[in-house]
Amino acid sequence: xxxxxxxxxxxxxxxxxxxxxxxxxxxxxxxxxxxxxxxxxxxxxxxxxxxxxxxxxxxxxxxxxxxxxxxxxxxxxxxxxxxxxxxxxxxxxxxxxxxxxxxxxxxxxxxxxxxxxxxxxxxxxxxxxxxxxxxxxxxxxxxxxxxxxxxxxxxxxxxxxxxxxxxxxxxxxxxxxxxxxxxxxxxxxxxxxxxxxxxxxxxxxxxxxxxxxxxxxxxxxxxxxxxxxxxxxxxxxxxxxxxxxxxxxxxxxxxxxxxxxxxxxxxxxxxxxxxxxxxxxxxxxxxxxxxxxxxxxxxxxxxxxxxxxxxxxxxxxxxxxxxxxxxxxxxxxxxxxxxxxxxxxxxxxxxxxxxxxxxxxxxxxxxxxxxxxxxxxxxxxxxxxxxxxxxxxxxxxxxxxxxxxxxxxxxxxxxxxxxxxxxxxxxxxxxxxxxxxxxxxxxxxxxxxxxxxxxxxxxxxxxxxxxxxxxxxxxxxxxxxxxxxx
Amino acid sequence: xxxxxxxxxxxxxxxxxxxxxxxxxxxxxxxxxxxxxxxxxxxxxxxxxxxxxxxxxxxxxxxxxxxxxxxxxxxxxxxxxxxxxxxxxxxxxxxxxxxxxxxxxxxxxxxxxxxxxxxxxxxxxxxxxxxxxxxxxxxxxxxxxxxxxxxxxxxxxxxxxxxxxxxxxxxxxxxxxxxxxxxxxxxxxxxxxxxxxxxxxxxxxxxxxxxxxxxxxxxxxxxxxxxxxxxxxxxxxxxxxxxxxxxxxxxxxxxxxxxxxxxxxxxxxxxxxxxxxxxxxxxxxxxxxxxxxxxxxxxxxxxxxxxxxxxxxxxxxxxxxxxxxxxxxxxxxxxxxxxxxxxxxxxxxxxxxxxxxxxxxxxxxxxxxxxxxxxxxxxxxxxxxxxxxxxxxxxxxxxxxxxxxxxxxxxxxxxxxxxxxxxxxxxxxxxxxxxxxxxxxxxxxxxxxxxxxxxxxxxxxxxxxxxxxxxxxxxxxxxxxxxxxx
Numbered sequence: 001x002x003x004x005x006x007x008x009x010x011x012x013x014x015x016x017x018x019x020x021x022x023x024x025x026x027x028x029x030x031x032x033x034x035x036x037x038x039x040x041x042x043x044x045x046x047x048x049x050x051x052x053x054x055x056x057x058x059x060x061x062x063x064x065x066x067x068x069x070x071x072x073x074x075x076x077x078x079x080x081x082x083x084x085x086x087x088x089x090x091x092x093x094x095x096x097x098x099x100x101x102x103x104x105x106x107x108x109x110x111x112x113x114x115x116x117x118x119x120x121x122x123x124x125x126x127x128x129x130x131x132x133x134x135x136x137x138x139x140x141x142x143x144x145x146x147x148x149x150x151x152x153x154x155x156x157x158x159x160x161x162x163x164x165x166x167x168x169x170x171x172x173x174x175x176x177x178x179x180x181x182x183x184x185x186x187x188x189x190x191x192x193x194x195x196x197x198x199x200x201x202x203x204x205x206x207x208x209x210x211x212x213x214x215x216x217x218x219x220x221x222x223x224x225x226x227x228x229x230x231x232x233x234x235x236x237x238x239x240x241x242x243x244x245x246x247x248x249x250x251x252x253x254x255x256x257x258x259x260x261x262x263x264x265x266x267x268x269x270x271x272x273x274x275x276x277x278x279x280x281x282x283x284x285x286x287x288x289x290x291x292x293x294x295x296x297x298x299x300x301x302x303x304x305x306x307x308x309x310x311x312x313x314x315x316x317x318x319x320x321x322x323x324x325x326x327x328x329x330x331x332x333x334x335x336x337x338x339x340x341x342x343x344x345x346x347x348x349x350x351x352x353x354x355x356x357x358x359x360x361x362x363x364x365x366x367x368x369x370x371x372x373x374x375x376x377x378x379x380x381x382x383x384x385x386x387x388x389x390x391x392x393x394x395x396x397x398x399x400x401x402x403x404x405x406x407x408x409x410x411x412x413x414x415x416x417x418x419x420x421x422x423x424x425x426x427x428x429x430x431x432x433x434x435x436x437x438x439x440x441x442x443x444x445x446x447x448x449x450x451x452x453x454x455x456x457x458x459x460x461x462x463x464x465x466x467x468x469x470x471x472x473x474x475x476x477x478x479x480x481x482x483x484x485x486x
Numbered sequence: 487x488x489x490x491x492x493x494x495x496x497x498x499x500x501x502x503x504x505x506x507x508x509x510x511x512x513x514x515x516x517x518x519x520x521x522x523x524x525x526x527x528x529x530x531x532x533x534x535x536x537x538x539x540x541x542x543x544x545x546x547x548x549x550x551x552x553x554x555x556x557x558x559x560x561x562x563x564x565x566x567x568x569x570x571x572x573x574x575x576x577x578x579x580x581x582x583x584x585x586x587x588x589x590x591x592x593x594x595x596x597x598x599x600x601x602x603x604x605x606x607x608x609x610x611x612x613x614x615x616x617x618x619x620x621x622x623x624x625x626x627x628x629x630x631x632x633x634x635x636x637x638x639x640x641x642x643x644x645x646x647x648x649x650x651x652x653x654x655x656x657x658x659x660x661x662x663x664x665x666x667x668x669x670x671x672x673x674x675x676x677x678x679x680x681x682x683x684x685x686x687x688x689x690x691x692x693x694x695x696x697x698x699x700x701x702x703x704x705x706x707x708x709x710x711x712x713x714x715x716x717x718x719x720x721x722x723x724x725x726x727x728x729x730x731x732x733x734x735x736x737x738x739x740x741x742x743x744x745x746x747x748x749x750x751x752x753x754x755x756x757x758x759x760x761x762x763x764x765x766x767x768x769x770x771x772x773x774x775x776x777x778x779x780x781x782x783x784x785x786x787x788x789x790x791x792x793x794x795x796x797x798x799x800x801x802x803x804x805x806x807x808x809x810x811x812x813x814x815x816x817x818x819x820x821x822x823x824x825x826x827x828x829x830x831x832x833x834x835x836x837x838x839x840x841x842x843x844x845x846x847x848x849x850x851x852x853x854x855x856x857x858x859x860x861x862x863x864x865x866x867x868x869x870x871x872x873x874x875x876x877x878x879x880x881x882x883x884x885x886x887x888x889x890x891x892x893x894x895x896x897x898x899x900x901x902x903x904x905x906x907x908x909x910x911x912x913x914x915x916x917x918x919x920x921x922x923x924x925x926x927x928x929x930x931x932x933x934x935x936x937x938x939x940x941x942x943x944x945x946x947x948x949x950x951x952x953x954x955x956x957x958x959x960x961x962x963x964x965x966x967x968x969x970x971x972x
Contacts, residue, residue: 075611076562076630122893125561144562144630173810180826184846187776188674289775290673324659340666360670407608 054411056418056425057249061260063236064268068415068425069243069252072408078145078245079412080157082259083420085269086137086233088211089351096213097221100174101229102132105139107170110163114170117160126153128160134207135349136420137233142409145246154255161234162262166226175218182215189294189461192286197296197356197459200284205275207352235266240419244412275300275352282457285465292340293366293462297373298356301450304348304421310434311446312346312355317393318385318443319377320344320357325392327385328357331376338369350421355451363462370458371468378453384444397435540897542904542911543735547746549722550754554901555729555738558894564631564731565898566643568745569906571755572623572719574697575837582699583707586660587715588618591625593656596649600656603646612639614646620693621835622906623719628895631732640741647720648748652712661704668701675780675947678772683782683842683945686770691761693838721752726905730898761786761838768943771951778826779852779948783859784842787936790834790907796920797932798832798841803879804871804929805863806830806843811878813871814843817862824855836907841937849948856944857954864939870930883921 057069088098106128107114121128126143139161143153185191195210202208213221241259243252277300302308320328321344328342342359357377361369385393418427460466543555574584592614593600607614612629625647629639671677681696688694699707727745729738763786788794806814807830814828828845843863847855871879904913946952 074609075635076632077611119893122895123560125563146562149561183778183826187778292669292673340669407605409608 054428056415057252058419058425059253059256061236061241061257063257063260063263063265065236065239065241065256065260065263066419067241067243067252067256067260068419069249069256070411070415071247071249071252072244072411073246075408076145076246077408078141078143078150078243078247079408080141080143080154080255080259081242081412081416082139082161083240083242083416084137084139084234085135085238085350085420086229087133087135088209089135089206089272090229090233090269091206091209091211094221094225095210095217096178097217097225097229098137098233099132099211099213100171100178100218100221101226101234102130102137103174104166104170104226105130105160105164105230107174108165108167110159110165112159113167117156120156121153124149124153124156126156128153128157132211134209134211135351138416140412150247154258158258158262161259164230166223166230168223171223171226175221178213179215179218181212182218189286189288189290189292192288193294193296193459193461196284196286196461197298197457200282200457200459201278201298201300201354202275202352205352206272207275207349231264232266233269234263236260236263237266237268239263240416242412242415242419244408244415272351274303278455278457279452280455283465284457284459286459286461287463288461290462291363292360293363293460293464293466294358294360295366295370295373295458295460295466296356296358297370297456297458298354299451299456300352301346301355302348302353303351304353304417305423306348306353308446308450309348310431311438311442312450314390314393314397314435314438315380315385315443315447316344316346316355317397318389319380321346322393322396325396327380327389328359328373328376332359332369332372336368336372338365338372342369342373363464366460366462366464366466367468367471370460370466371471374453374456374468377451377456381444381447381451381453384440384447387440390438390440390443394435394438398432540914542901543738544905544911545739545742547722547727547743549743549746549749549751551722551725551727551742551746551749552905553727553729553738553742553746554905555735555742556897556901557733557735557738558730558897559732561894562631562732563894564627564629564636564729564733565894566627566629566640566741566745567728567898567902568625568647569726569728569902570623570625570720571621571724571836571906572715573619573621574695575621575692575758576715576719576755577692577695577697580707580711581696581703582664583703583711583715584623584719585618585697585699586657586664586704586707587712587720588616588623589660590652590656590712591616591646591650591716593660594651594653596645596651598645599653603642606642607639610635610639610642612642614639614643618697620695620697621837624902626898636733640744644744644748647745650716652709652716654709657709657712661707664699665701665704667698668704675772675774675776675778678774679780679782679945679947682770682772682947683784683943686768686943686945687764687784687786687840688761688838691838692758693761693835717750718752719755720749722746722749723752723754725749726902728898728901728905730894730901758837760789764941764943765938766941769951770943770945772945772947773949774947776948777849778846779849779946779950779952780844780846781852781856781859781944781946781952782842782844783856783942783944784840785937785942786838787832787841788834788839790836790839790903791909792834792839794932794936795834796917797924797928798936800876800879800883800921800924801866801871801929801933802830802832802841803883804875805866807832808879808882811882813866813875814845814859814862818845818855818858822854822858824851824858828855828859849950852946852948852950852952853954853957856952857957860939860942860954863937863942867930867933867937867939870926870933873926876924876926876929880921880924884918 054070059067061067086098086102088095091097106117109117112120124143126141126149129140131138141153141157143150199208239260241256243255247255301312318327320326320342323329328344332342333339339359339361342357344355344357346355347353357373359369359373414428417423418425424430540556545553547553572584572588574581577583592603595603598606610629612627612635615626617624627639627643629636685694725746727742729741733741787798804813806812806828809815814830818828819825825845825847828843830841830843832841833839843859845855845859900914903909904911910916
C-alpha cells in the first residue's frame, strides 16, 4: 500500500489526469463470446441460450422520482443506481460544470470529508461511485443487503446526496487536475479528434459541449456555480432510482422514498432539442506531427427509444461494431492491412445519437483507408448484410445480451436506462426477441432511412488531411501492422 | 449495457490498448487527508488517530506456500491474494512473457472459457483479478465469506490456478492488443520516456525488461512459452498466500492448503542480483515533436526491507511525494511556474528500488526546471528537511497509514507485501511507530548514505534535450501553467 501511494504520486500527471479526459473506461475485459445463460456457477457449463423474464416493478415517490425495482435473491447484495438528467448537455455555456459538480459530490458532505466518506463506505463493504456523461450523471451504490450493512450505507449515501459541501480545496484540486489533463491532451491525438468530431457533428447543440471543460471555462467555475447546478439538477423530480437485489418490494419502496426525500424536490430538466442530422459532408482536420492519422466519421442516427434501434443495432454490429468479425475490420484491416483498427458504434441518447466510425492508420495509408471505409459504408447502406452475416451477428448478440442481464449490476444498469430514457418495461425481452426476428432487409431499410453516406462528418488528425480522391488503386505493400500483428 | 458494449467497441484502440501499456492504474481517488482511524461508520467522525495491532498468523502449507492470515469479523467477506515471484523480471529475454502469462490465466481453464470464468465469479458476487508487475504477479479474489458463496468461488479460483488452458485465440487477441498498444505508445511521450529511463537506470538487470513486451519479442511468444512459464513460476513454492476476512484460522488453513495444492509444487525462483547504483551521471534523450518536455531522473536507492526505508520514505514525502505540499511541487510549480507537475517516488522492490523524480514542462522552461529540480534535490540531500516540514509529513503519513490498514483489502495488500518481501510480522506497527520517531537528521543522513545528486540518471523526451547549464537566471514569464491553473 505504501508503495502504491508513492506510485500514485509519481504517476499522477502521466496517467490519472490524462485518463479523466479521454473519458472512457480503462481496459474492459474482452467480451465473453459464450452463448450460454448462466445464473449460477453450476449453470455456467450447462445452460442453454435463453431469455430472462425480469419482473420489473415501477412506481413514483411522493417527491417525484421514478423508481424501478427487480428482486433477485441469489446474492445477499443490493445495487442502487441514481440517474440524473445532469450531464454535460446541461453545462449551459460553462463546459466542465456537470463533470465537476458530479466529481465533487463525494469530496465532502454533512461534516464528513472525502476520507470519511470513502472509508465510511469501505468499512461497510460497500462501494459508492459517481460519474458523469453527456446526457446523465450517476451515483451508484453496491452494498451487502443485510440491514446492519445496508442501512448505514444508505444513510451515508443520503448524507452525500442531501448535503454535499463542495469544499473549496477539493474544487481547486480537481479543477487543476482537469486543466492539467487538458494540456496533456495536446500531446495525444485521440482526445483532440474526439472534441473536433463532436463539435463538427453536434454544432450548436448542447451535446457538443466538451464534458471535461476547456482551458477558458474551467478557471471561471466557482463553488457557487456547483451549488447552483446541484440545486437545479440533483433534484427528486430529475432523478431515476433503480434498485436490484435481495430486498423485498416494501424495503425497496422505503429505500427509494428516503433517497428521494434526501434531495430538493426541484423540477425535471427541460427537454433538449433533438440534435440535427447533417445534410451534406462536413470535414475538419487538425495538423499533428504524428506517424499515424486518426479519423472519425459519422452522422446523427437516432435518439434512444426509436423503433428502428434494433435493426440499426444489429446492422452496426455487422458493419463495424462486432470486433474482428465485422465487415470494416475484416476488409480494411485484415484483408488490406490499411489500419491498426476500425470500429463503428451507435450512441443513442435522449436527444440525439451519432453513428460513428473511427479508424487509426499509418499516414501513408490514410487516403486509401478512408476511401475503402466510405465505400464499405455506402455498399452496406445500399445492399445491407448477407443472411450469413446476419445469422452470425444474431447468434453473437443474443448470447451476449442474455449474459448482459445475468448479474445484479447488469440488471441495475438496464433498469436505469429504461427509467432514464422512458423505454417500455418489457424493453429487455422485446429487444432480445426483436434481434432474433430482424431480417437483412430490415437492416438495409433502416440504414437507408437514417444514414446518407454522402452526408458524413469527417474529422481527422495527423500531418495531412486524408483525401479519398488521392488514394491509389495499387495494392498496399506488405509491411502493414495487421500482417505483423497476427 | 448495450450502449456500453457499443462504446467499448468504438473506444477500443483509442483507450484500452493504450492504457494496458502505460501500465498504471486509472484515476485513483485522491488520497484522503483525514487523520482519523475509522473502523465503523460511527467511528468515522469520532475516532482519534491510532494504530491498529493486527494479529497476523503465518504458516507454510505442505506444498511450500507461505501463508499469512488476519481474522476480521466486521464484514461477511473474504479477501484472498496470491503473489508469485513471476513478474517481468523473470521474462528472461522474452519481454512481455510474464504479462501475457498472467493476463491469460482467466482466459480459459479446465473446460471453462473466458465468459464462463468471468460470469462464474460474478454470479457468486465475487470479484477475481489478475495483474502483473516488475517483480511479482498477482491473483486476487474478494468473496462473500458465507460458505455457500465462498466455497464455489474458491473452487473456481482453484480451477483457474490448476488448469489454465491458455487458448490460442485469446493469446492471438491479447498479443495483437499489446502490439497495437506499443504502436500507440509512439504517439505519447510518457511511456517512451518510462522505457528509456528504466533502460538507463537498470541497464542489464532484469528489472529493465519492458513489462509490456516489444514489437520484436511479442510475435515470438508462443502458447508453449506461456505453459512453460506457468509451470516454472506459478508453483506452490513460489507463492505467497494472504487471507483476510471473516473466517476462522482453521478455515484459513484449509483454504490455503487447497489453493496451494492446486499448483505444481515446483521450486522458489532464484534470487535476482541486486540492481547496481549508477556511480556517475547518465543521460539519454528522445527526440519528439511536442510542445512539452518530459523528464525523469533518479537512481537506485534501496531494496524492500532495508532499515533506512522509513527515513527515506518520510524524506521522499517531504521532497516530492507529498503532492502539492511537497518541496518540489511548491518551488518548481507553485512558486516558479516552471512545470505542469513534478513528483518523486521510491519503489523498493526485492532486488532494487529506484528513487525517481518526474516532471513535465513547457519546452522553453525545460532547462530552468531541470536546473531548479537538481538544485532542490542537492539542497535536500545536503541539509535535510526543516522540523516544520517533518512534522507536517509525519502527521500526514501517520494519518493516511492508519487509514491504509483499516479495510480488508488494504490489510490483505499489506500482508501480501510482508510475505513477498520477507518483512517482519510486526512491520506495520513498527513502521508507523518509526515514522513518528524519525528525525530531520535521520532523513538527511539516510539520503546522504544512498543518494548522490551528481550521479542521477536523466532521461528526457521532447524536441530538445534539457540542459541545466543553459538555464537563464532571469525570471520566467507569467504565462505559465501554474498561474492559469489556480
